[in-house]
Amino acid sequence: GVPASLSRFRGALVAAVLGDCVGGEFEGAEEVPMESVLQHLNSLNDETKGNGILEYSDDTAMARCVVQSLLTHAGFNEQDMARRFSKEYSASPGRGYGSGVIHVLKKLASPQLSDVYQPARNQFNGRGSFGNGGAMRASPFALAFPDIASVKRFARLGAMLTHSCSLGYNGAVLQALAVHLSLQGALDLPQKFINTLITEMEEVEADEAARNDARILKEAEKPFCERLHRVRDLMDRSKVSIEEVISELGNGIAALHSVPTAIFCVLHCLQPQECFPESYGGVERTIAYSLALGGDTDTIACMAGAIAGAHYGIKAIPQTWIKFCEGAEDADLNAERLHMMYHQLSQGG
Ligand code: F2R
Ligand code: MG
Ligand code: MG
Structure with missing residues (x-):
C-alpha cells in the first residue's frame, strides 16, 4: 500500500468524533429521512455558531481513553486502559453508555481487582457482551500499530476489557482491520478491500471460542465473514434501498449488526450520488448515509467516519463541522501523536 x-491519521480520528457527535441526534430513531439528515448537517455550516456544541458520547469518551493509554505506554497496557475507562465513566457517567457495560466500568474501579478481564467475563450470565462498545473504540489501534498482527491482537484485547463474547471483540478486530487497510490506500480498490477483510476474518473466526459463541447464539458458522459476503453482494448492486441495507446488515447495537454496516456505508459512498448535495465530499457522504440508516447512528457513523477519514484524509473534512463537535480538535492533535508512534514502531523503534 501507499505510505x-x-x-489520513487526522482524517480517521477526527471523522470518528464527528460521526459520534452528529450521529447522536438520531440514535435509536427507527426512520430517518435523508432530508432531516441534510438539515441537521446543514446547521453545522453556520459559522456564527459552533465551538463544540454537539457533545460526544461514550464512543468518543472511550476512544480517547484508548488513545491516551496507547500513547502513554507506547503500546498496550491492559491495567492502564481499564483504569482509564472506569475513571472516565465515573467522571462523566452521562455520555450514553450501554446499560450492561456500566456494571463492568464500576467493577473496574475496584482497587482489589486482580484480573481486569474478569468483570467483562461475568456479563450476561457469563456469556459476555456482544454489543458494539468494543468496536466503537477500536480505530486507534490501527493508528498506533503498523503491523496487522498487532492491530488484530490489541484491538481484541482492548475490547475484551468490556466485551468477552467473540461477537463483541471480533467486531472490534474487524473495525480496526478496516481502518488499517484504509490507511494504506486499500479503498482505491474496493473489491480487493472487501476480499482482504473476508480473508482476514476467516482466520479470526476460525478460533474455537468464536465457533462456540456462534453456535450458542445461533448465528452463521463465521458470522462476520457471512455478513461481509452480504456487504460484497450489496456492493455489486447498482441500486440498494435503505430498507434492504437494514434488513441484510442491520443497524443495531450488536457489533454484528453494525460493524459490517459501517463498512458498507463507506463502500457505498465512494462515488457521488444524487441524494447528496454536489458540494459533499466522501466523508460528508459517508456520515450522512450512516445517519439515514437510523438505529445506532452515532456508533455506525463513528466507525464509518474512521474508515472514510483514513481514506480521504483531513482535507475532506469541513472546518465548520470540526468547530461544532466537542473533542474534534483534540482528536486532530492526538492523530499527530499516533502518527509519530506508528512510524516509530514501523522503523523498529
Ligand atoms: N447505549 C447506547 N444508546 C442507548 C441509550 C442511550 C442513553 N441511555 C441515552 O439516552 O442517553 N449507546 C451506546 O451503547 C452502544 C455500545 O454499547 P456497549 O458498550 O456494547 O454496551 P453493552 O451494555 O455491553 O451492550 C449493549 C446492549 O446489547 C445487549 N447485549 C449485549 N450482549 C448481550 C448478551 N450476551 N445477551 C443479551 N443482550 C446483550 C444488551 O441490551 C446491552 O445493554 C453504542 O451504541 C453506544 O453509542
Ligand atoms: Mg454513543
Ligand atoms: Mg451508539
Whole structure:
C-alpha cells in the first residue's frame, strides 16, 4: 500500500468524533429521512455558531481513553486502559453508555481487582457482551500499530476489557482491520478491500471460542465473514434501498449488526450520488448515509467516519463541522501523536 500519511491519521480520528457527535441526534430513531439528515448537517455550516456544541458520547469518551493509554505506554497496557475507562465513566457517567457495560466500568474501579478481564467475563450470565462498545473504540489501534498482527491482537484485547463474547471483540478486530487497510490506500480498490477483510476474518473466526459463541447464539458458522459476503453482494448492486441495507446488515447495537454496516456505508459512498448535495465530499457522504440508516447512528457513523477519514484524509473534512463537535480538535492533535508512534514502531523503534 501507499505510505500512511499524517492527513489520513487526522482524517480517521477526527471523522470518528464527528460521526459520534452528529450521529447522536438520531440514535435509536427507527426512520430517518435523508432530508432531516441534510438539515441537521446543514446547521453545522453556520459559522456564527459552533465551538463544540454537539457533545460526544461514550464512543468518543472511550476512544480517547484508548488513545491516551496507547500513547502513554507506547503500546498496550491492559491495567492502564481499564483504569482509564472506569475513571472516565465515573467522571462523566452521562455520555450514553450501554446499560450492561456500566456494571463492568464500576467493577473496574475496584482497587482489589486482580484480573481486569474478569468483570467483562461475568456479563450476561457469563456469556459476555456482544454489543458494539468494543468496536466503537477500536480505530486507534490501527493508528498506533503498523503491523496487522498487532492491530488484530490489541484491538481484541482492548475490547475484551468490556466485551468477552467473540461477537463483541471480533467486531472490534474487524473495525480496526478496516481502518488499517484504509490507511494504506486499500479503498482505491474496493473489491480487493472487501476480499482482504473476508480473508482476514476467516482466520479470526476460525478460533474455537468464536465457533462456540456462534453456535450458542445461533448465528452463521463465521458470522462476520457471512455478513461481509452480504456487504460484497450489496456492493455489486447498482441500486440498494435503505430498507434492504437494514434488513441484510442491520443497524443495531450488536457489533454484528453494525460493524459490517459501517463498512458498507463507506463502500457505498465512494462515488457521488444524487441524494447528496454536489458540494459533499466522501466523508460528508459517508456520515450522512450512516445517519439515514437510523438505529445506532452515532456508533455506525463513528466507525464509518474512521474508515472514510483514513481514506480521504483531513482535507475532506469541513472546518465548520470540526468547530461544532466537542473533542474534534483534540482528536486532530492526538492523530499527530499516533502518527509519530506508528512510524516509530514501523522503523523498529
Ligand atoms: N447505549 C447506547 N444508546 C442507548 C441509550 C442511550 C442513553 N441511555 C441515552 O439516552 O442517553 N449507546 C451506546 O451503547 C452502544 C455500545 O454499547 P456497549 O458498550 O456494547 O454496551 P453493552 O451494555 O455491553 O451492550 C449493549 C446492549 O446489547 C445487549 N447485549 C449485549 N450482549 C448481550 C448478551 N450476551 N445477551 C443479551 N443482550 C446483550 C444488551 O441490551 C446491552 O445493554 C453504542 O451504541 C453506544 O453509542
Ligand atoms: Mg454513543
Ligand atoms: Mg451508539
